[in-house]
Amino acid sequence: MKIPSPCLCLDGAVRGRLHVGLLVNGAWVAQSESSADPAEAIQPCVEQVLRQAGITLSQIAAFAVNVGPGSVLGIRATILSARAWGEIKSKPVLTWSNHLAAAWLARGTCDAVVSEGRAGNLNVQKVNDQGPVGELHDSEAKALSQLELRPISGGFRHVSELPMGEAVDVWSSLPKVFTDHDILKMSEHPDALNSATVYAMWSGQRHSSAQ
Numbered sequence: 787m788k789i790p791s792p793c794l795c796l797d798g799a800v801r802g803r804l805h806v807g808l809l810v811n812g813a814w815v816a817q818s819e820s821s822a823d824p825a826e827a828i829q830p831c832v833e834q835v836l837r838q839a840g841i842t843l844s845q846i847a848a849f850a851v852n853v854g855p856g857s858v859l860g861i862r863a864t865i866l867s868a869r870a871w872g873e874i875k876s877k878p879v880l881t882w883s884n885h886l887a888a889a890w891l892a893r894g895t896c897d898a899v900v901s902e903g904r905a906g907n908l909n910v911q912k913v914n915d916q917g918p919v920g921e922l923h924d925s926e927a928k929a930l931s932q933l934e935l936r937p938i939s940g941g942f943r944h945v946s947e948l949p950m951g952e953a954v955d956v957w958s959s960l961p962k963v964f965t966d967h968d969i970l971k972m973s974e975h976p977d978a979l980n981s982a983t984v985y986a987m988w989s990g991q992r993h994s995s996a997q
Contacts, residue, residue: 787972789964790847790878792839794832796868797852797957798824798860799884800940805957806831808839809850812965815839824863832867843871850880850970855909855922856901856941881973885911887963888938888954889918897933899954901941908946917967 789809797805804824808816816838820827836842849868854861872879888899894915903909903924910930912919927948937946939953956963964970 787968787970789850789880789970792841792846793848793850793880794835794843794846794868794871795850795960796828796832796864797884798828798862798864799852799854799856800938801857801860801943803940804828804831804860804864806835807957807960808835808841809961809964810839813961824857824860828863828867844875846871846875846877848872848878848880850882852884853881854883855903856884878972880970882960882964882969882971883922884938884941884956885909885922886918886969887956887960887967888936889913890963890967890969891956891959892936892954893917896936896951898930898935899938900930900935900950901938902943902946909941 789812791810792815793809795805795807795809802821804820804822804827806818806828807814816835818831818834818838820831832843849872851864851868852861853865868879871877885899885901889911892899893913896913898910898912900908900910907924907926908930909922910925911922927946930948934951935948936951937953939955
């Protein structure tokens with residue numbers, strides 16, 4: 787899809803790291819990062835990005851947010867902000883998953899990109915030389931022992947029992963991934979991928995990625 791420009795991008799999926807960036811014609815023109823509580827850091831980071839770019843929130847054409855999986859609090863704070871601004875300004879809200887972006891960046895270098903999931907499991911997006919393979923899912927670590935894995939940068943709070951290759955730094959390459967691959971999706975009511983395969987949505991309903 788053609789990305790409306792300028793597009794304000796919010797990423798709170800990595801615990802302890804909030805990224806805000808302004809995307810104009812396929813490139814970052816302003817960025818801000820914070821390790822503070824996402825709910826408190828979003829507004830200052832957005833204001834900093836807008837100052838750097840010399841524009842106001844009213845001039846934003848669209849909002850984009852990383853829906854995870856990842857830090858529930860960070861994802862929730864960024865999604866709620868994007869939804870609120872999108873509704874107030876009557877602008878579209880787009881979503882992406884870092885795991886899908888990481889898979890495109892890591893193609894040909896590993897069998898899967900992973901992050902730490904719930905109850906000791908891993909969030910897994912398989913990949914081959916052509917790109918992502920199959921659906922994002924969660925798996926026990928022992929089931930992945932024969933695969934070459936690359937972690938998503940910042941996606942692990944604890945040391946993994948599995949050997950892994952170089953971390954995939956998604957944020958810096960997002961503009962190119964957005965331009966080259968159709969991973970940004972229009973979402974009327976974006977929600978968080980709290981767990982990769984089956985997860986509880988904030989509405990209380992259950993959702994399966996197989997649907």
